[in-house]
Amino acid sequence: TGLVTLDSGYGNTAAYKSAITYLDGEEGILRYRGYPIEQLAEGSSFLETAYLLINGELPTGDELSAFQNEITQHTLLHEDVKRFYDGFPRDAHPMAMLSSVVSALSTFYQDSHNPFHENQRHLSTIRLLAKVPTIAAYAYKKSIGHPVVYPRNDLGYVENFLRMTFSVPAAEYELNPVVVDALDKLLILHADHEQNCSTSTVRLVGSSQANMFASISAGISALWGPLHGGANQSVLEMLEGIRNSGGDVDTFIRKVKNKEDGVKLMGFGHRVYKNFDPRAKIIKAHAHEVLAALGKSDELLDIALKLEEHALADDYFVERKLYPNVDFYTGLIYRAMGFPTEMFTVLFALGRLPGWIAQWHEMIKEPGSRIGRPRQIYTGVVQRDFVELEKR
């Protein structure tokens, strides 16, 4: 049809210009606003990285404190929000609760509906960064039938989230600096990844001038799928499956190669990275450190290491340039921290939030930006005459 070309999965189509994240898939390079991911993971904090992504520059000390203080003022959820959780079934997936409640924020903050109002954009940004950890922790509490824990403003971002997740009235959660530091790093490594499925979703929804809460709720839904952020949950389930059937990684690899029942090696492969995923490199080293520091050994880590080693030596994976991605080792760290498998993708969403926000801002501020509206190649019947029901 005319000039329209088919580009399955948008493998070759740049839908936007962006100055946020630089990604070179051949060289395994990832930079936020020009800063290498390795340096940010080493020296930055999650909120500082969020500031960088959203505002384009690293903050001064004063700017960072102001940003942190402002976020702290908005961590509480309206009491009526708690009633949403009463209505969800106890075994609801926390990603479903997260996207629903984030969408519902637009009912509480109706001042957010005009995306061209700069102050309101700022307020929605702060509210999201502040409230998503609370929403996520409430989802976890709901799933285990515990009372919610209110945010505490004297704690840092990650500390507050961990406490809201793991504290119970009978015992205050003891913050472990190893866990705090590791989670902060993991959030930095997830903070943006240019035009991935969820970010493109945020932009596409936002391009209709829908508000930020609605756009980001859609992004959370996109992230949930096992080919995207849901892969971290699927990796752990895969490793458990291998363990439960005797721990033989080669049998599993054979199944993947034969494409039996569509089985994939979860946590492997990437649309853009064709040599290695720089995030996976950092996370793998980290998995060892964190598990050692927490004094935990995990037979699933041994299975993961073996699985990686055998896959990387196998022609199927070599020919297709399939390497471990960000999701391959994260679940093992989350598990050691005490998170249940179903929360893993929620942690990815917490990390990706500043990226979604930054990309939404960039999209809305781009001069001449247009509504996202892909074309299609029509393959149906071109025309036929309607046949009345009694004649069919």
Ligand code: CMC
């Ligand atoms: N296991 C087995 N085979 C694979 C895998 C895998 N994990 N990934 C790709 N392939 C094969 C695929 O079957 C195809 O083979 P063939 O040419 O014989 O048909 C070839 O490699 C090319 O794959 P593709 O499906 O065209 O690649 P894509 O760019 O469309 O998909 C991907 C990228 C990440 C969805 C895919 O690699 C995948 O499904 N990986 C497993 C899920 C996963 O780990 N996702 C997390 C991605 S990274 C972080 C994030 O986005 O959340």
